[in-house]
Amino acid sequence: MAALALTQNLRFTPTPPLKTLRQHQRPNPKTLKITASSSSRLSGRKLRAAVIGGGPAGSSAAEALAAGGVETYLFERSPSTAKPCGGAIPLCMIDEFSIPLHLIDRHVTRMKIISPSNLTVDFGSKTLKSHEYIPMLRREVLDSFLRSRAQSNGANFITGLVTDIEVPDSYSSKPYVIHHTVNNCKRSLAVDLIVGADGANSKVAKIIDAGNYSCAIAFQERIKLPDEKMEYYHNLAEMYVGDDVSPDFYAWVFPKCDHVAVGTGTVCAKQNIKGYQRGIRERVREKIKGGKVIKVEAHPIPEHPRPRRVRGRVALVGDAAGYVTKCSGEGIYFAAKSGKMCGEAIVKASEGGEKMVSEEDLKREYLREWDKKYANTFRFLDLLQRVFYGSDVGREALVELCGDEYVQRMTFDSYLYKKLASGHRWDDLKMVLNTFGTFMRCKVVGREMEALRLSAKRAISPFLPGEDEGGKHVSISCFGADDFVGLVSGLLIQVWCLKLVHFGIDRKLA
Numbered sequence: 001m002a003a004l005a006l007t008q009n010l011r012f013t014p015t016p017p018l019k020t021l022r023q024h025q026r027p028n029p030k031t032l033k034i035t036a037s038s039s040s041r042l043s044g045r046k047l048r049a050a051v052i053g054g055g056p057a058g059s060s061a062a063e064a065l066a067a068g069g070v071e072t073y074l075f076e077r078s079p080s081t082a083k084p085c086g087g088a089i090p091l092c093m094i095d096e097f098s099i100p101l102h103l104i105d106r107h108v109t110r111m112k113i114i115s116p117s118n119l120t121v122d123f124g125s126k127t128l129k130s131h132e133y134i135p136m137l138r139r140e141v142l143d144s145f146l147r148s149r150a151q152s153n154g155a156n157f158i159t160g161l162v163t164d165i166e167v168p169d170s171y172s173s174k175p176y177v178i179h180h181t182v183n184n185c186k187r188s189l190a191v192d193l194i195v196g197a198d199g200a201n202s203k204v205a206k207i208i209d210a211g212n213y214s215c216a217i218a219f220q221e222r223i224k225l226p227d228e229k230m231e232y233y234h235n236l237a238e239m240y241v242g243d244d245v246s247p248d249f250y251a252w253v254f255p256k257c258d259h260v261a262v263g264t265g266t267v268c269a270k271q272n273i274k275g276y277q278r279g280i281r282e283r284v285r286e287k288i289k290g291g292k293v294i295k296v297e298a299h300p301i302p303e304h305p306r307p308r309r310v311r312g313r314v315a316l317v318g319d320a321a322g323y324v325t326k327c328s329g330e331g332i333y334f335a336a337k338s339g340k341m342c343g344e345a346i347v348k349a350s351e352g353g354e355k356m357v358s359e360e361d362l363k364r365e366y367l368r369e370w371d372k373k374y375a376n377t378f379r380f381l382d383l384l385q386r387v388f389y390g391s392d393v394g395r396e397a398l399v400e401l402c403g404d405e406y407v408q409r410m411t412f413d414s415y416l417y418k419k420l421a422s423g424h425r426w427d428d429l430k431m432v433l434n435t436f437g438t439f440m441r442c443k444v445v446g447r448e449m450e451a452l453r454l455s456a457k458r459a460i461s462p463f464l465p466g467e468d469e470g471g472k473h474v475s476i477s478c479f480g481a482d483d484f485v486g487l488v489s490g491l492l493i494q495v496w497c498l499k500l501v502h503f504g505i506d507r508k509l510a
């Protein structure tokens with residue numbers, strides 16, 4: 001502890017802002033003087049922070065830091081590139097992050113969810129209130145707006161690729177040195193702390209040894225449709241579930257400004273992603289007929305938070321930290337929110353950029369607050385994904401349940417406003433019973449579909465080996481252990497829902 005206290009009282013001589021320096025004037029970060037001071041208060045300068053990555057997480061962190069008095073440097077390697085993304089954000093983000101309405105390309109007011117047996121449920125047309133919608137925007141537009149706002153709040157924006165980071169000993173308050181390239185010229189910048197907002201392939205996370213997370217791979221084609229086909233999607237988003245489009249996620253058709261994004265994702269069978277993409281194209285064949293592919297893109301989506309999200313004076317936010325929800329693959333709001341919370345936490349701990357901050361400060365002011373607010377939401381959606389996306393029985397049940405107006409309202413309240421609405425005990429009880437009934441019914445649908453598949457196979461190839469067929473019959477003709485687990489988990493989820501809703505955890509999550 002004594003060593004910790006001593007090192008926290010060290011300070012390094014500040015370097016002037018990088019963008020005002022010429023090559024020959026730049027300080028050698030290795031010769032920065034470290035001088036002892038009697039307190040962790042910084043004298044004659046402000047706390048210096050580097051934010052690596054100019055997506056929603058990084059820009060929101062940089063804005064909060066700069067507005068709160070911290071000398072802030074925001075690094076983005078390619079500001080003109082669009083992040084592969086569906087671009088759907090929750091309604092509450094517009095007010096919370098003061099997003100101008102003109103940035104929104106489309107107001108989605110109708111959703112369809114389509115099961116493996118092609119059961120289609122309309123989601124939203126009856127349940128959304130007249131002022132409610134899902135905003136869809138282009139990431140290049142949103143990201144550039146958020147970056148400009150961070151700049152106008154005082155953040156120094158650097159178009160540069162961060163190539164390496166020199167990390168000081170864990171208990172030292174020596175600077176971190178950010179090596180980066182700007183227009184192919186090598187540069188360095190010394191800072192007191194780092195916010196790693198560099199996405200799912202985070203270099204910052206690797207450098208601080210934050211540990212790995214499993215990732216889904218998302219694949220998406222941007223398709224420009226003939227006008228009459230585009231009209232069908234003008235306020236409609238579609239979600240498809242089934243083994244043909246993904247073994248553990250969903251496939252989508254999302255309307256963008258003048259085209260649709262058609263894509264899918266998977267965690268457990270990444271090598272087959274192109275096959276699943278063919279699957280979703282096949283399901284929407286008629287709807288996208290005559291369309292022209294204008295872009296093909298793929299990107300990892302983190303599945304859960306990293307084992308470590310704070311180390312020394314480095315904090316991870318957004319995808320770099322692993323803040324994407326299961327079930328929906330939603331990450332834009334959580335990226336912006338975590339960036340903002342982290343930035344504000346640093347401002348608070350540093351008393352407006354006047355004091356050095358420590359690992360403990362970051363853990364207390366940022367991590368603990370984040371986990372208090374969202375850890376349960378992430379766990380809950382993880383469980384939902386396991387129950388409802390894991391098998392065709394679960395998927396049929398999911399789609400059937402989505403037809404229930406009460407389920408729709410609860411879903412919209414939690415998605416659009418990021419809180420669990422207080423429900424009605426009686427409706428909650430009905431939901432529990434419905435889940436039970438739905439799983440039973442869907443087991444029957446699953447059995448019928450399997451029988452249909454088998455007879456189709458038999459018609460194509462009458463000489464299929466008998467044991468294969470027999471094996472399948474055995475496996476589908478009884479209520480198996482996996483179904484039982486699914487059913488019980490479904491019920492548990494509903495009971496958990498009830499608890500969340502009625503015992504006030506929703507207020508903490510809100």
Ligand SMILES: Cc1cc2nc3c(=O)[nH]c(=O)nc-3n(C[C@H](O)[C@H](O)[C@H](O)COP(=O)(O)OP(=O)(O)OC[C@H]3O[C@@H](n4cnc5c(N)ncnc54)[C@H](O)[C@@H]3O)c2cc1C
Pocket residue numbers: 052053054055056057058075076077078083084085086087088089160161162163197198199200203218219220263298299300301317318319320323324329330331332333335
């Ligand atoms: C196909 C697909 C569809 C999706 N659809 C949706 C959706 O509809 N709604 C939703 O909410 N979420 C969606 N997501 C998830 C969402 O895109 C992410 O969760 C979100 O972008 C995370 O934001 P971020 O700022 O943490 O990271 P990113 O948006 O990935 O930003 C990281 C930034 O860091 C920069 N960077 C990286 N390394 C360096 C470096 N070394 N030096 C300098 N800069 C660097 C990158 O250029 C990038 O701009 C989707 C994801 C995918 C892959």
